[in-house]
Amino acid sequence: MSGHIELSGVHKSFGPKHVLDGVNLSVPKGHSLVVIGGSGTGKSVMLKCILGLIQPDSGSIKIGGEEVSRLKGKDRDRLMTRFGMLFQGGALFDSIPVWENVAFGLIQGPLKMARARAREIAMMKLGQVGLGAAIGELKPAELSGGMQKRVALARAIAADPEIIFFDEPTTGLDPIMADVINNLIVDCVKRLGATTISITHDMASARKIADDIAMIYKGRILWQGEAKKIDKSGNAHVEQFIHGRAEGPIQMEVLKP
Amino acid sequence: MNFVAHLGRTVLALFAEVGRSSLFLKEALVQGMTPHFYWRQIFTQMMRIGYFSLPVVGLTAFFTGGVLALQIYIGSSRFNAENLVSSIVALGITRELGPVLAGLMVAGRVAAAIAAELGTMRVTEQIDALSTLSTNPYKYLVGPRLLAGVITLPLLVVIADTIGIMGGYIVGTKSLGFNGAAYIKNTVDFLEIGDVTSGLIKAAVFGFIIALMGCYHGFHSKGGAQGVGRATTNAVVSASILILAANYAMTSLLFGK
Ligand SMILES: Nc1ncnc2c1ncn2[C@@H]1O[C@H](COP(=O)(O)OP(=O)(O)OP(=O)(O)O)[C@@H](O)[C@H]1O
Ligand SMILES: [Mg+2]
Numbered sequence: 286m287s288g289h290i291e292l293s294g295v296h297k298s299f300g301p302k303h304v305l306d307g308v309n310l311s312v313p314k315g316h317s318l319v320v321i322g323g324s325g326t327g328k329s330v331m332l333k334c335i336l337g338l339i340q341p342d343s344g345s346i347k348i349g350g351e352e353v354s355r356l357k358g359k360d361r362d363r364l365m366t367r368f369g370m371l372f373q374g375g376a377l378f379d380s381i382p383v384w385e386n387v388a389f390g391l392i393q394g395p396l397k398m399a400r401a402r403a404r405e406i407a408m409m410k411l412g413q414v415g416l417g418a419a420i421g422e423l424k425p426a427e428l429s430g431g432m433q434k435r436v437a438l439a440r441a442i443a444a445d446p447e448i449i450f451f452d453e454p455t456t457g458l459d460p461i462m463a464d465v466i467n468n469l470i471v472d473c474v475k476r477l478g479a480t481t482i483s484i485t486h487d488m489a490s491a492r493k494i495a496d497d498i499a500m501i502y503k504g505r506i507l508w509q510g511e512a513k514k515i516d517k518s519g520n521a522h523v524e525q526f527i528h529g530r531a532e533g534p535i536q537m538e539v540l541k542p
Numbered sequence: 543m544n545f546v547a548h549l550g551r552t553v554l555a556l557f558a559e560v561g562r563s564s565l566f567l568k569e570a571l572v573q574g575m576t577p578h579f580y581w582r583q584i585f586t587q588m589m590r591i592g593y594f595s596l597p598v599v600g601l602t603a604f605f606t607g608g609v610l611a612l613q614i615y616i617g618s619s620r621f622n623a624e625n626l627v628s629s630i631v632a633l634g635i636t637r638e639l640g641p642v643l644a645g646l647m648v649a650g651r652v653a654a655a656i657a658a659e660l661g662t663m664r665v666t667e668q669i670d671a672l673s674t675l676s677t678n679p680y681k682y683l684v685g686p687r688l689l690a691g692v693i694t695l696p697l698l699v700v701i702a703d704t705i706g707i708m709g710g711y712i713v714g715t716k717s718l719g720f721n722g723a724a725y726i727k728n729t730v731d732f733l734e735i736g737d738v739t740s741g742l743i744k745a746a747v748f749g750f751i752i753a754l755m756g757c758y759h760g761f762h763s764k765g766g767a768q769g770v771g772r773a774t775t776n777a778v779v780s781a782s783i784l785i786l787a788a789n790y791a792m793t794s795l796l797f798g799k
Contacts, residue, residue, distance in 0.1 A: 338670045358573075362676050370674040376667040380659075390675035393580075394683065440675075 286352065289314040289480045290335065290448065295344035297330060304330050305341070306504030312497070317383060317474045317481045319491040319512070321526060322501035325534065327486045329373055330451045331501070335482075336370060337361055366395050369446035373453050373484075375437040377425040382402070383436050384421035387411060390444045410439040431458045438466065442473055449473060451483040455490045467493045488527050500526060502535070566758050573678050574685025578634035579581065583686035589686070591652050591753070592694025596701065598651060599644045606639050607631060607709025615718050627718070628725045629732035631710035633738045636733065638798070641695075641741045642789055645748035649781040653756040656687055656775035659761025661770035669761070684761075687753040695749030696742040701740065740797040747792065748785050755781035 288311035297509055303328040312318045316454055333339040335346055337356060346354040351441040369390075379387050388408035391398040398406075402428060402449050408418055414435035425433055434457055451470060455463035467490050473479050474494075485491050491498060495512035500523050508520045523532030610631045618626050652670060663669050672679045707729060714720040755777045763773035 323750075332672070336670075336674060338673060361676055365674055365676040368674055370671070372671060374667055376671040378663075378668055378671070379666075389677070394676040406668050 287347075288312045289316075289349055290482070291345070291347040292331075292335070295346065296335060296342045297339065299326070300340060303504055305334065308344070308501070308504070308506055310499060310506055310509070312482060313482055314480055315474065315478045316496045317470070317483065317494055318497045318499060319483050319485060319495035320401050320499050320501055321488075321491060323526070323537075324486075326501050327504055328501055329452055332370070332452060332482065332484070336365075336450070347370045351414060352466065357476070364397075366444075369441040369444065369449040371434075371437050371441040371449075371451045371454055373456075375425075375433045375439055377423050377433055378415060381424075382421065382519070383416075383423050383425060383428070384408060384411065386425065386436060386441050387421075387439045389440065394444060396444065407439070407443060410443050412437070413469060415462065425519065430523070431462065434458060435462075438469070442469075445477055445479075447477075447479055449479050449481045451485075453484055453486070455485060455487050462494075463487065463490060470494045488529075493499050552778060560679065562762065563758055566761065567754065569611075569680050570684045570754065570757065573680035574688055578681075579689075580682055580686055583682065584689050587686045587690035588694050590655070592698055592748045594692075595624060595644075595648050595651055595698060599698050599702050600705050601654070602647050603635070603640060603642050603706035604690050604709040605610035606643055607635055607711075608713040610634055610639070610706075610782075611710040611713040611718065615714075620728040624718075624720075625724075627720070628710065628728040631714075632638060632707050632729045632733050633737055635706035635710070636703050636737045636739070636741045637795075638789075640699050640706055641744040641748060644695065644699050644702045644745065645785045645789075646782055647750075648698065649752045649755075650778055652691075653752045653777040654774045656700060656753065656756025657665030657760040657763070657773045658770055660757055661763035661773040664761060664763055665766055665770060680763075683741065684753075684757045687757055688750060691749030691751075692746050693749070695745040697746040699742055703741065705770065715735075736797075744789060745793055747788055751784045751788060752781050755784065 290312040292308050292310040293502050295305050295308040296303070302541060308331060310318075310422060320331070324327055330339060334341045334354075337353065341354055344354070345352060346369070348364065356364055370435070378389065381389075384404055384407045385392075387410055388398075388400070388403035391403040401410060408421055408475070411418070411421055416435055416439070420428070420432065423438065428436065434454070436445060438451070438454055441451070454470060458466060470481065470483065471494055474481055483494055491513075497509060498512050498515050499509040500507045502522055508518055508523050510518065515523065519526065521534050525535055611627055614627050614630050615624060618624050618630070660669070663683075669679045669683070672682060711722070711725055711729075714725050715722045759773040759777040759780070763769045
């Protein structure tokens with residue numbers, strides 16, 4: 286079965302550093318995939334390769350059967366209308382108010398929505414992530430870290446895209462708000478039928494939002510399978526990761542005192 | 543040996559830079575200077591580049607016109623040709639000092655500001671976020687700045703010319719003892735339309751250079767606050783040098799006789 290998103294043999298190096306070393310991944314339409322893996326293993330780089338923000342060195346990336354890794358210019362802009370992305374660092378536009386951030390894709394994108402109408406939708410999306418109308422008038426710098434994350438989330442889903450990437454959506458949120466966000470992501474998949482890839486270090490969140498889980502290690506997908514089966518993966522690396530043990534096959538490069 | 547290796551690296555880096563900036567220029571022209579236009583952005587940038595540069599450009603022109611009158615008076619009095627002062631002030635301001643000094647002052651103000659703003663947007667992934675919201679960063683960020691530079695610099699220079707000539711007039715009449723009406727008549731009779739238009743064409747080119755260097759260095763900055771700082775410096779230095787070089791080239795090829 287060919288997936289909605291298909292990666293095969295994707296390589297990416299920065300200078301001498303091999304970050305992605307032949308990533309193969311397939312996400313069926315309407316599925317929610319959670320990618321787990323250690324810090325600095327290339328999870329964010331993988332998402333940026335799919336989005337074309339980073340050009341992979343080799344390999345194929347297909348969206349709905351169309352090869353997209355070499356798309357440029359207008360074709361790339363057109364492809365982007367199908368995506369929503371929550372950046373790990375938020376990446377909010379700091380010179381415009383919060384509501385305009387959320388409405389940005391609606392106003393500037395191909396929809397060319399009128400500002401007043403886009404503003405209403407933005408306010409509604411802000412409500413969904415637990416932020417009131419008063420927040421909409423502030424600048425991003427005036428918000429707390431967790432609030433910025435939620436604004437970024439609202440921006441990613443504002444145009445109801447068919448593919449959404451969430452790079453650490455619940456990092457920096459309190460446990461209750463984290464669960465609200467988990468529900469929202471599940472809702473995006475169920476109600477809108479979106480295909481999503483989420484990156485998280487939070488196993489509770491992973492279990493809640495994932496149909497499938499993939500673990501990335503040393504630039505490759507080490508294990509991929511249904512979320513329910515993660516506890517019986519039979520893979521020592523996965524076991525160590527989901528239980529958060531310092532001892533195991535994965536050795537962190539830290540200096541022992 | 544070490545020296546040769548160093549030289550080789552420098553030359554390679556230079557070629558890489560030339561290649562990268564040509565690609566940037568091409569993208570900026572193809573994407574940024576063609577419809578559709580972001581009018582709101584263009585207007586904002588015209589205010590920032592043009593309107594807010596008025597005080598500094600005006601003051602520069604005023605003092606330059608004044609000092610020019612003083613110096614030319616000293617020179618021309620040696621040949622008993624004092625009546626040339628007004629014409630040569632007007633010629634020097636419109637053909638040369640108006641556009642060049644306005645260009646250099648605006649380069650210091652605006653190229654730095656553009657590089658700092660876009661550089662920050664680059665390192666905080668805001669430029670990547672633009673792409674994911676189906677907004678071409680060249681169209682949205684670079685195009686409006688280039689257009690604003692090309693449009694506003696000639697306007698600034700018209701004002702600089704006027705104020706510069708006025709500065710000469712004030713010094714001429716108040717401290718060098720010229721008759722006001724004769725000073726004005728000499729200026730107007732002697733000045734040709736080509737003197738003014740050649741200066742305005744130069745100004746448009748300088749406006750383009752300023753915006754281009756600001757955008758280019760901002761777009762390619764990396765590595766946090768220090769990288770943005772470096773981009774800012776490089777933008778001002780390269781814009782200033784290119785302005786002086788372009789000025790010489792245009793004068794010798796197009797406007798010389
Ligand atoms: N633009 C870049 N230039 C050079 N190296 C980069 C760049 N982007 C990422 N890297 C390197 O690639 C590696 C993977 O980075 P990435 O951001 O994908 O990690 P990650 O898996 O998302 O980690 P985390 O869980 O901490 O977010 C890192 O070692 C990083 O240093
Ligand atoms: Mg990451």
